[in-house]
Amino acid sequence: MPRPDKGTRQKLIDTAADLIWTSSYGSVSVDDICRAANVKKGSFYHYFPSKADLAIAAMEEHFAEDLEPYFQKVFAANVPFVQQIENFAESILEEQRIAQEKYGRVCGCPLAALGSEMIGEESQILSAKVQEMFGKCQDYLKAAISSAIAANVIDAKDADEKVRELHDFTTGLMMMGRINNTLDGLEHDLKPGMQRILGLAVEQPILKKSL
């Protein structure tokens, strides 16, 4: 093996992730990515057979490098469920804040944005990948919720239903954050909304005293 592929491939993945996340798959061209990454087109197609393959690689890396560690840490077995949920909401908020600082706008959930765009005949590969990754995310949620149910921490009949509600609510908040370019909804509603879905005590944000 001559040169061990130091950074070109990685630079392409990172650049593509940035550009696509802050706009959309369709509006980012291969030339855009190459220009922003300062990589020539020949190199692009040396590493990736197509634009879609790069997007898939970017998604897989995003999951392996960002999402999976997040879930592992947030839903670690030694953390009590109530704390897990709190950390979950907090880590989402933090990710969005960092992205906002970095890119100058609220970006929402990259998987949801890509998945929504990639429906329709073409590029079912990307669509399937998004679904697969959402499934993996929900597996973490389900494991946590199932043991909370088993331990009688929360009262619910159907873990799957709670997972769906939690996930869909979260995705909706992130999506509206992206569309309206504001973190307000996430900041105000994410944590209490999750707690309400799970039947946990909702902590009052400012005033604890009732009239």
Added chain:
Amino acid sequence: MPRPDKGTRQKLIDTAADLIWTSSYGSVSVDDICRAANVKKGSFYHYFPSKADLAIAAMEEHFAEDLEPYFQKVFAANVPFVQQIENFAESILEEQRIAQEKYGRVCGCPLAALGSEMIGEESQILSAKVQEMFGKCQDYLKAAISSAIAANVIDAKDADEKVRELHDFTTGLMMMGRINNTLDGLEHDLKPGMQRILGLAVEQPILKKSL
């Protein structure tokens, strides 16, 4: 006025709405729209100065013809709040079912799909339009919730917060329906989720008897 523009313009709007809703704005070309509508390109640019203008016209028509009547009817003043919410959830489900039958797939919320795709420098006009229309939708919700609070039908401090939660939850469910191409989430979770957000009694789906 010679010929009163019978149907060409309308056909373009309808076709564009269909194509964009079932895939995305970026992946539908002007040629695609013209081909599907059986309209020549020259005619297209006779009625619309650009592709974006057609999309805006389609959105405005969708709002005026579909959304506004929906909201007017669902949130009519003589309907009790609990029933309003039930009808709201039901009408969303029905819209999605009809679309699924018509297009062979779950399409979700066209505004959210377009709004998510249209972020980034280009075409802020479309993005702004989506935000404007979501705002109008939320106005209907807010009016209904505010009077429910005033009438002590529900117990909430902040109407805006409830509006956001309701709207974001709904959008999330529709978005995940679109991405996963299934109505399961909407069918199972939409109505009870709304009721839970509003603190209404959640009706049990199948069994009414508790143990």
Added chain:
DNA sequence: ATCATAGTTGACTAATCGGTACAATACTCT
């Protein structure tokens, strides 16, 4: 009947799209 005008048409851009071909280069191993 005629004339202004709304509507239609198809041919036409210039730019960009994703992707390819291939020679030149840079590196590792022997």
Added chain:
DNA sequence: AGAGTATTGTACCGATTAGTCAACTATGAT
């Protein structure tokens, strides 16, 4: 040093993109 291969640069491809334009047709008002 030299062989061999991974990587890069450049030039290119045909298809498609959004959008233009001048010519044409149908119509309604006078």
